Amino acid sequence: MLLTQWQYVELNASGRPALFPEEVEISVSDEVGLYQGKAKVLNRQRGRVYLTTQRVIYIDKTDPKAYSVAVKLSDVESLELYPGFMRSSPKLTVYFRPPTDPVSLPPPVPELSWGCPICYFLNKWPADLKLPSDEEGAILPPCQTCGVRPSAKHILRLVREQQEVIAGTSLSTESTASANTCPQCTFINHPSLVKCELCDAPMQPKSSGGKQDGKQRAGPSINYRDVKIQTETDDGLLAKDARMHIKISFRNGGEKAFYERFQSEVERVKWDTLMELGKVNANAVKLQNNPSATPPPLVPMNLNMGISSLEQIGEMKRKKTGFVLSGALEDIDQLMLKAKELLVLSDEFAHTVAKSLMGSNQMNLLQNSSLLLGANITTGFSRKDLLSSQLYYEELTRQISDYLSFVLPFEGGIMSLVDLFALYNRTRGINLISAADLNKCCCELFAELNLPYKLKEYKSGTKVVMLKSDQEGKIASRIARFLKKSESEHFEELKERLVVSNNQLLTSELNNELEAMLSNKEEFMFKGMSTLDISKHFKWSYGVTDEETELALAQGVIVMDQQISGTYYFVNKFDASYDWETEETEFDMATWKFEDYTTQQVALIPPPVETPLAASTEESYAATPVPVVRTPNLSGALLQLEGLMFD
Amino acid sequence: MTDADFKFPPIYNFPPFYTKQPNETTWQSQSQQWIGLVLDYCKQKRIWVLNSDGVPLSKNDSELDSDEEVDSLSLFANEKIQRSLKRETIGEIYAQMVTEGSAEYLSPVSTSLSRSLKKATPQDQSIIVYWRKPEDWATMLLEWVEKTGQLGGILTLYELQASESVKSQPFYKINSTVLVRALDVLVKMGRAQVLKEEGGKISGVKIV
Secondary structure: OOOOOOEEOOEEOOOOEOOOOOOOEEEEEEEEEEEEOOEEEOOOOOEEEEEEOOEEEEEEOOOHHHHOEEEEHHHEEEEEEEOOEOOEOOEEEEEEOOOOOOOOOOOOOOOOEEEOOOOOOEEEOOOOOOOOOOOOOOOOOOOOOOOOOOOHHHHHHHHHHHHHHHHHHHHOHHHHHHHOEOOOOOOEOOOOOOEOOOOOOEOOOOOOOHHHHOOOOOOOOOOOOOOOOOEOOOOOOOOOOOOOEEEEEEOOOOHHHHHHHHHHHHHHHHHHHHHHHOOOOOOOOOOOOOOOOOOOOOOOOOOOOOHHHHHHHHHHHHHHHHHHHHHHHHHHHHOOOOOHHHHHHHHHHHHHHHHHHOOOHHHHHHHHHHHHHOOHHHOOOOOOOOOOHHHHHHHHHHHHHHHHHHHHHHHOOEEEHHHHHHHHHHHHOOOOOOHHHHHHHHHHHHHHOOOOEEEEEOOOOOEEEEEOOOOHHHHHHHHHHHHHHHHHHHHHHHHHHHHHHHOOOOOHHHHHHHHHHHHHOHHHOOOOEEHHHHHHHHOOOHHHHHHHHHHHHHHOOEEEEEEOOEEEEEEOOOOOOOEOOOOEOHHHHHHOOOOOHHHHHHHHOOOEOOOHHHHHHHHHHHHOOOOOOOOOOOOHHHHHOHHHHOO | OOOOOOOOOHHHHOHHHHOOOOOHHHHHHHHHHHHHHHHHHHHHHOOOEEOOOOOEOHHHHOHHHOOOOOOOOOOOEEOOOOEEOOHHHHHHHHHHHHHHOOEEEOOOOOOOOOOOOOOOOHHHOOEEEOOOOHHHHHHHHHHHHHHOOOOOOEEEHHHHHHOHHHOOOOOOOOOHHHHHHHHHHHHHHOOEEEEEOOOOOEEEEEEO
8 A cells, every 4th residue: 555645755966855945954864764554665774864844754875866755744643652672673653644634724725706797807706605506596796896796697607617727727737737827817827926917816826846835735745756665565554443654763773862853843843734724823822842941840849758759859850950961061062163172071971961952942043044044955963963973974975065066156166175164164153063074074975975076186285176077177178268268259359449449340351450460469469367367267266276277287288388477378289280270179179078167057056866857958058069169250240249159 | 592581380479389388298299399490490591500599500600601691589589479488498409309310419529610619518508400311411412413423523521512513502501510410421321431631620522
């Protein structure tokens, strides 16, 4: 039996789930397996499980793309923790609410409306009023603006048309999903509009497009890709009175913390749903169920005599101590990196205070800061949150990878490790990571986790982070292409300036004359590009540019001109195959077909991989013709297009 | 014979041409381009000797060439773009030319005719540019001697270099060192006998 609660999960390039807007990660645990009912789910026995504010997401370790699934928190009714016994690992049972649960939103009832034949005002048909069954004798409401009653015939015709349209849209959601057809007037609106542009009628909520669903939790399902679930044995869910449930088995521990957070999230989601449905009184306040919010009274009010009372007092004292310690350590947590000793100390105390520390202010702060940045990628896990350090590093690496996909395009595709460290920690704000951690993440785990980034170390020892697809020659050829382009642009610009100043039309004769003049006069000569020019163009830092030009020099694609005023770089024209007439070499053809970094990045910026859209854009980039930069034989018309041609 | 307007290749105006490229492969092709340029330039201007700065030295080498106009400017400096090759780099290019056999260091051992010589490291040395190989010159001399029926006769070096009869020949006003090298080739082939003065100076040659 396939539970309908399983949902497909989109992953981004770093192997992390692509989160909905306003969805924030709360916790993660690894080495978990999934059960459906009583039976193990095949192929989902080793992975990580993420708890977010909207979903519980399972990411498979062996094949994340194929086997990852998620369950919405709004589908969850209750949780149960099984602590584990002997060889049976601890399990978290997740009970789903029955499909007919009254809490879930009723499907939106399409409203009928009619346009007044006199004044064209769009009247709403009162919901409690029955539709006239025949054309005679029905009492119809008058138009709200002009007060004229419509004829029953007119109303019936309109109503029938609308019903047909609504039936049509609900049946063929596929075809209308992209068009966003108005249910009232059939006008095809822009997909982002919520109301019809023409008749002002509310649009049908679309069934596809997971983004909108983040807000409408109980809205239509986003289950547009099949999730195939196979269980090892019979799951026993078909039996009578069986409650729909799945289990998450924690092979590596960590179930307790996960359970507590999961529980509080489920509570919150339930509460939010109630709020949304308007079932909460206006000024109702939720009872806080947080033990660490107020210190428990040291002495119980009614003291009994005997051993039980002594025990009670002991218990109270312990709780009080726990409260104080957890409160103190919350602050210390933020200074964790500055005060290493305190980290050690807190680690010693960790087993006593860890439970009360979890799920407190810290997470909220992080959520706020990440929301401020407009990106979900900065949710920081602190080292203590995650029990195994390996998991911590892996998760950190994935987060850094996410961060890079966001920040690397602004850095021209190459970023020194020091810059990354500074920027990343600034984005995190609090709960900073150490340089050693970053080094470990970037050095070892990028490759291990098969992430799209890699670390490159220059001869000088400078380490930089860049896209894995950026091979050695790719960057060098990018530099060479830039040099070539700027050289031709230099001449075009000069030519244009001369033509404009002489107020002449650019004929081919004049063009030749100009070219001869330009190539013979020292002041018009192309003087090459300095390191600074290159670093400006590629948005690289100066150090990175220096290293990259050196590499490009070593590869022989560019050459340099060293003089007192500085070093300038040129395209390599020493090659025997270089043709000074057309300014092209065989080498052009072979190496310069690498696409520009900017276009490459455009294809990369939407993080989800393997979506058909992303695939098609990448293909289209691959299909774009190789831009060959050469001096075009300019005519007057082309001259005006120059800016377009060379951008 | 001289053609004052030597047409420099476009690379002559390429600023990096005047910086030794750090990449070995690039430097190889760069130096090859330089060598080609030097040979072409010297051939057209009939320059026999270049000093360590690349300035033609034919003038003070022999009075034979005194009437010849020679640039006083270095070949390795481009006024127009204000770039010039460093002396070490010139030395490296010379060294490569010598290895390839397209040049020879001007040294006391190499010729008995050369006069003022500096004792210096190879870097500071002038070179004799063989824009034609001594073998080619030898063949030319032999052909001319055969054609003019002077086989077996004794000819002075001056006759071969500057007499009226050789005015139309390509080796007219040939540099003495180059001429000696060409005669050496002929001697090795067994087609010539060199007559020497007491001081070891070549006074005449008998081509057979």
